[in-house]
Amino acid sequence: LLSSFLASGEASASYGISATDVPSERDDIDLDVFTLSRDLKFLAIGAAASVGIVAFLTSQYRGNIHQPCRIIDSPLSLIQKSLTDEQQKRLPYAPDALEGARDVATPFGSIRVYEWGPAEGKKVLLVHGISTPCIALGGLAEELAQKGCRVMLFDLFGRGFSSTPDPASQPQDIQLFTTQILLVLSSSPLSWTGDGNRFALIGYSLGGGIAASFTSYFPNIVESLVLIAPAGLMRSTRIHWTSKFLYGGFLPRKLVEYLVWRRLGGIDASSSASQNAANDENKTTPIQAAEQETPSHPALAPDSSAQISARRPSVSIANVVAWQLHHHAGFVSSFVSSIQHAPISAQHDIWRRIASCQNSVIPSTQRLLEGKVLLLLAKDDNVVIADEMSQDAQSALGSDAVDIRVMDGGHELPVTDAELVAQTILDFWN
Template identity: 45%
Template structure:
């Protein structure tokens, strides 16, 4: 076995000098390993990001195939991709820069293009609109809800996404009207309860939030309970099978690997049921606004119209108009909510675009 003097002779260095070099090298290696460990530890604090079809599917499609998609990437004006620690967010913003600012939040299973009809018509009336794909839908990435750094699709994640979307604008979205549909309605009410000075007007279309838990089936309780005993892989397979209702090219399910995990986690953690406390916060602020009409602080934490507009579908089998309408009045307070029932199913803003826009426009009145 070669000794240190033998090695020193071979590379033409004194043994003492070689010893010093080896010690320095060992120290440098130790420091490198230490910093590498710290770097890996810091990286591990971030969630795994499930890429959207923007990064996984579109690069492999021809221009003709892209144009034929049900939701092509240029379907709406003013597209931008917003980077964040939770992945990329697809945001659309267009309309007159000095118009009323209107932010839309879509539902649990469709991307934001579902609300394009209303958005275009409000732009035609002079509004500045913004829509974005919720995490795990459309062209937005999905922070993984499973694994060592799992992210729950709850109030915190969605409030963060809303803030990321509005702060990505070149304009100041310091006050805006908020329109939420289905899950987006529950998210809109939740966001308003925490950030009242940002939201000037609140419109909820067939919203979640006050759905009565008595309607949850035994199967749904098993699948969507936060404490479900089902293994993740089996749960994902079962939910995907329930959601698949059409050809592979027609659904988010076919191309977005994060869709099913986001869908499951949203049902487990998002503000869908038992949100009376958060809605009650909005009602209390509206009561305070009415009690002190000259109080600037009360006005800023209230709403321009002094109430919430709630649009429901008469044939909606998910958000039952007779129940949600009554429960909204009970929790927000008499006079703090205007309930209108349209002849539609759950897809109220899709089936009745004109009626929804006219209801919103009339609700804003001369302030629009």
Template identity: 40%
Template sequence: MARLWGSTPTPPPSRLPSLPSLPTLPSLPSLPSLPPGIQSRILEHKWYIAGGAATLGTIALLNSLRTPNKPKPIPSVQECLLPNMAPEDLMGLPYPPNALPGARDVDTPYGIMRVYEWGPEKGDRVLLIHGISTPSPALAGVADKLVKKGCRVMLFDLFGRGYSATPDPKATNYDSALYTTQILLCLQSSILPWSSYIILGYSLGGAVAADFASYFPHHVKGLVLVAPGGLMRKEHIPTSSKILYSTSGLVPQWLLHKLVARRLYNGPEVARTMDSDAVSIRGDDESDQRSMRSVSSAVSASLLTPSSSTSRTASDIVDWQIANHPGFVKAFVSTIRYAPTHEQQDRWKIIGQNMRDRYNMPEKERVGLKEVWLVLGEIDPIIIADEIVEDAKDVLGRRFVKVKILDGVGHDVPMVRPDEVARVVLKILGHKK
């Protein structure tokens, strides 16, 4: 009981040998003592005080460990725009909600994702991935040609584009991890099995497709990279773009988004129709001439399937997204900063090694890629044909790289020459014509 009331018991005699006395330290100034009445009350309730202090300490610790609330996804166009539109006005949009067949909206932890899937259920599977600024309609022509040849196709709007929501870039980088996850979410959303398929990726989609294939080699039986990023050389990026898209904070976010929107909307046609601002075009006379020659076709090429009643171009859709998609510019900026678009030799080398390993297996056990196709525009000012061919052969192995260069075409390869792009896929599948 003596301990409960603050009395100090007599300590037992020490059995340890005595230690030499330490030198006397200078005394510290004493703190003012509490009045006797307050001292006795504190001693009387010291266990309650100690318990309260421990509780407060635990609460403070838990608060410090608690994961902060993750920002919610930025709503998609269909959530913030379409509910306020009359049904008869929807078809007049540059990108109508029913622009492509087999549309479905998939609920994901990152927000709603728009997916399209159509074609014969037993047909060969082809997954198509669009570029940085123009959503699924950019590949509608290629998809339509493949379906007519008996393929089952799947397309989806990348997060922050078209009818897909935007994971808040403050909490989520638009990097390899996000895009790999989105592809897996897309494939798993189908009621049909997608265990073996060809991936066709265009521009940014080509970089994402190659990156994905390096992680899942046994599922990808064909890889068609159309004017792809991935091995782009950073030496072509001008200082102005490096500063603009830097993560150093030199340019405030609000100003950055305003400048990027202006570059995409009011800038030169090449920036809007070439489906890339991620790389810049080389500042020499030759590339300027090639840029201008490659613009006219993109401006006039309709991106929607022939069955559509409207004719819309890449420029129309990009401008519409800037004006109406609240997450488009933010996703665009984060993609340029973090997506696997430049100097990805290490990931591409894995693809090459996987193809070499495949040839060392017994023929009956061989699965996955046996070659990679590059489909390039002769006058593309963004993906320089000679450079990408040289770099791809270096990392993949010369025997594994097949190349098709389309004369007189710029970066807008699948929009202006969908027939020839589709033929490459059909060649992989064994079609003779």
């Protein structure tokens, strides 16, 4: 604007001012001031308009560019840099806890995968639960491998040694977990899919909900489905209204994560007591009140003191969860996001889709080999109630498409009774 204004050489004429309009020296001075004032006003307006247009176009341009999801690293690289091999072995979850470890680089961050067993054996993929990494299913995988299976496990995003795509922009929903399973399968040196290859899928707890959903979309690559104390059909009556409020998006995300962090053991009771004692007015703060009312969502049930594996009898499930809580920067946000978005409840239509694929008119390449799902439940499970799940599974799948076994034990059934669970699964396959 300024360049065109100066280039014209007719600034005064452009405002209707001619030389004959200047009768005296004083009038000439007044005219100069008037002209300069008007010039500055026009320049200011032009500059402001230009800045506004540039700002608008820039915001639109940036808004149309996809911003990559922030990746939160797992503790693996720090452990490998700062601890000796002997120190690493003493961790609740050691990097070499299971055989055949590999770290798979993906657009969502690194995924920790384990794979071992006879290359020609029956291929079995295991998916763990919401809080413990895949080491929780290590004992079961070892039992199956000893019986000739080719097993593969992996840490879900935000657990163990897998990175975390920031849940603030990438929720932990079935889309993410489906993608992760496909990435894991593609990382194997063996062919798990294609050319007639299919594999057995075992899902435990949250992993059960994930496995069922995956099977409903990819029946052509899953030949057998085993669900152990699975999520997916959890009744809404089991979720307190305060849980629905806490995870319903009504509170700031960071506050919810903080409350869950405390509930999972982020700060011990003595620390909380000290903080309460320090309250001079003996009043309950909003945060303290919220902590006291942090709901008993089934996923927040106390972690078991049972040993994580026969190899590590001194390490419990709770030890591993506590280790993640303090050393995996993406664990709590992943945990919360999974409760909010993962297939934990209301998956009846998904399960019905699995049942519909068992119809004889469906090509055999899309039917389960056994023609039904194996559902393993525990009598003393206070997370997935055996009686309720039995009723709901039969309602969704139909009695002909599900084989239900209720076994002694609690929610940690595949961890504490890996040998018995493995034998039950093998008998079902045979």
